[in-house]
Amino acid sequence: MTAPRLRIGLFYGLMMPALMLAVIAAVAIGSTPLGWQTIVKVLAVKILGWNQSGISETDQLVVWIIRVPRVLVAAAVGAGLGTAGAIMQGLFRNPLAEPGLMGIGPGAALGGVIAFVTGVSAKSVLPLPFLAMTGALLALSLVYAMSTRGGVTPMATLLLAGVATGSFVSALTSLLLTLNIANWQIAQEVLFWMMGGLDARTWTHFWICAPFVVLGLGAALVEARSLDLLMQGEEAAASLGVDVESAKRTLIVTVAVLTGASVAVAGMVGFVGLLVPHAIRMLLGPSHRVVLPASALGGASFLILCDLLARTIHPPTEIRLGVVTALCGGPFFLVLLLRHYREASV
């Protein structure tokens, strides 16, 4: 069933304030608790250029340099993975598809790991996201080239080539980890990266990720209607006027950009791309003009809250973000799924 306009309005009416609240809560809560007045004041100083009398340097530092960028990176990554997941599920006509297929996730992971083991990531902040993004795009190009013949890319071939390439690339990642296991510092970095996390993320990370997420969401929205039609089968889509191969190409590259940009700054964070669009579709129906922006919004909120949990459950140790998303997402996903099937069988 599709949601009537009212339901969609209600969703945005609730989600927008919820996202704002999540942002403020995530900035407020932490090892140095902050009052919301302090947060609002610092934001007013930084964004609106207010007079900074009465706010301590420390508060400014904690809010503006440490917490705000981290929360915004979480939002951007969540939005990116949510959107990428929604596109994947539409493209593959399968509610269980996720951005890791087609070799994109493993490619990004390998890129990141190369940055760690070569030591370039220790010298500057940029090589890691750059290599991760390159890895994502290279893996996709390889998979796409292998599965395309005469300008036609069958989705089944793409999936198989993607899974095969993904396994191969993951094996290379494991190989690099094994070879460097004696160097505990590198091994730890690699392991942490593969479990995802947003510790010590800065404005630089935000600016690396966010523009690609905005771009990707925009591109996806342009193809939203084509994606609805592709969900009806490629022949049906073509017969209704969709340039199938070109739409698929745009959408696949969009997934790679969104996933690459997200993994680049957060490491491997699972479950967001699977869970969020699925939940959104249950609430608001499958039409992509609704599902895509709602998945971005839902993914952003979900990841902000997961990151908040990650750093507050067991202080001073941070739980890795990928662990939290899976721990929260898994049971939630099962509940949704079981409820859905129970309703469907009545």
Next chain:
Amino acid sequence: MSVTLEARDITVERGGRQILRAVNLRVEPGRFTALIGPNGSGKSTLLKALAGLWPVSSGEVLFGAQPLQNLKRREIAKRIAFVPQDTRIDFAFTVDEIVGMGRHPHRGRFAPETSADREAIAAALKRCDVEDLRQRAANTLSGGERQRVLIARSLAAQPEVVLLDEPTASLDIEHAIEILDLCRELARDGHAVAVAIHDLNAVARYADVAALIDHGNLIKVGATEEVLSPSAFNEVFGVQAEVLTVPDGSKLYAFHRLHKE
């Protein structure tokens, strides 16, 4: 409105193999044309070539006087509807949304639904008798309902030609008749209708023109009665047919397997 879709000497290749060889066929307005032949004979391929979905390696498909390859995908979609055999619907789109997708070739990327869109959708829903299902999730429909919804989707584009790939293949007899009646009405309204179909008795009863295809060759085309001859059954399908005439004057075929020595 009345335009003939014509395959002129078309050959279709796939993976280096010829699937259709030099086929000539006119799908004329006001006629129900049935494409018949054994499994794998090339019926579906011919339909897809006629719909411009599969490229032809030689010959051409003409829509009126225009070669199909000169028309943009969207232009073709406005005028030639193709209802695929794959009627799978996995996600919970409403019937309204599914039928609305038929308007895709008429709409801009972000254009909202116009009154012309709404009228075309309403007319298509009514034509296929699925108005009551409008708010239903399409993945909860029965096979017969789903087929009618997909035909409604194709009609929402207001096409002149309607091509259907085995629309009755998975339906029980009542729903199959419903679909065939609908196809015949579409032809009566002036559409050029072509249907790939296995049920030869249905062909005898409904089709004006039959085209018999075997191994990628068009064996015979013409008035249904002429094409459905015992010799054709014998040669192409490897069966022997007895022809019975029922009281209303139409023909009924009973088939037996040929015993090959």
